[in-house]
Structure formats: structure tokens, C-alpha cells
Amino acid sequence: MAISPSIMTTYGRIDIAFTHGKGSFLFSEDGNRFLDYASGIAVNAFGHCHPKLVEALIEQANKLWHTSNLYRIPEQEVVAEKLVANSCAERVFFCNSGAEATEGAVKVARRYAWANGEKDRTEILCATGAFHGRTLAMLAANDR
Known part of the structure; x- marks a missing residue:
């Protein structure tokens, strides 16, 4: 199947669609396995479907999906404190x-x-x- 003309061209897309990933590999619709050397564009390289990460995501999604930075986010505060303690920064800005x-x-x-x-x-x-x-x-x- 060709890339949909309904999607704006922003990158030189490759006509491969992936159905799933496991660890460092992606699997295409036709069953081929590819080493995911790029991990997407501008994303965190955590691999695919790591059981502990999936478990943590499900646990969080069952509690709270998203809240605005207008409010305190205790987990965000914990991460910020760790970043400040381990860097030269006095404060962090999450993006x-x-x-x-x-x-x-x-x-x-x-x-x-x-x-x-x-x-x-x-x-x-x-x-x-x-x-x-x-x-x-x-x-x-x-x-x-």
C-alpha cells in the first residue's frame, strides 16, 4: 500500500509500515524484522514493549492520563529534584x-x-x- 496522499509531505518517507516492536527491533506488515537504529525521530530510545515500561504506563494510565502544568505534579517534582541534584542546574523546564x-x-x-x-x-x-x-x-x- 502506498503512503496516503492525505498526509502532508514533511520527510522523505519510506513505504514500510510496522505492526509491532520488541526490544530493539521493529516488524513490518510483511513479517520482516528491522533493527530500530533511529528509535523514531526526536524520541527517547527505550526500545519497544519492555515489560517494566509497559507495566508502568498501564499503571499510570489507570490513575491519571494527563494534567496541566498549572497544577502540582508530584512525580514531576521528584524527577526535577533528581535532575537538579545531578547537574549544574538550579531549576528544570520540562518540554x-x-x-x-x-x-x-x-x-x-x-x-x-x-x-x-x-x-x-x-x-x-x-x-x-x-x-x-x-x-x-x-x-x-x-x-x-
Whole structure:
């Protein structure tokens, strides 16, 4: 089956559909097994269907699917405290994507410069050939 014309072209898609994954492998509709060397685009590389992760996801989904950052999230606070304790950061900012994290880093850098009297310091270094995300600011940082 060909890739649906109803989906906007954003990547050079490969005409393979996966039905399931196990560990580091993905399995296609025609039964072929592929080593998942990419783990999707911009996602965490946890592998596929690890029993402990599946169990934790089911347990959480049975309690609470999502709540806004407008409210306290005790589990988030625990993770934040661990990150602060094991890094040079005093606080953390949780993001929903790499693009949001990268754009957030730009905003923090700009705010830091402004707060330190360098209001005209606006240049941001970007890696050539890297993918920084699909937000408007990060598209401007991409060279492709």
C-alpha cells in the first residue's frame, strides 16, 4: 500500500509500515524484522514493549492520563529534584519536544544576556547540518 496522499509531505518517507516492536527491533506488515537504529525521530530510545515500561504506563494510565502544568505534579517534582541534584542546574523546564527544548534554550540565553545588561547580544550559534526542530524559530536555525 502506498503512503496516503492525505498526509502532508514533511520527510522523505519510506513505504514500510510496522505492526509491532520488541526490544530493539521493529516488524513490518510483511513479517520482516528491522533493527530500530533511529528509535523514531526526536524520541527517547527505550526500545519497544519492555515489560517494566509497559507495566508502568498501564499503571499510570489507570490513575491519571494527563494534567496541566498549572497544577502540582508530584512525580514531576521528584524527577526535577533528581535532575537538579545531578547537574549544574538550579531549576528544570520540562518540554514536550526537542524543538520546544531548543527554542526554550534560546529564550533562556536571550533572557540571561538581557538581565546582564547585554540587550544587543542576539546572535545564536547553530550546528551546520543539524536538525533543530520545526517551530518557526528553529526552522530559521536549520540550514536546509
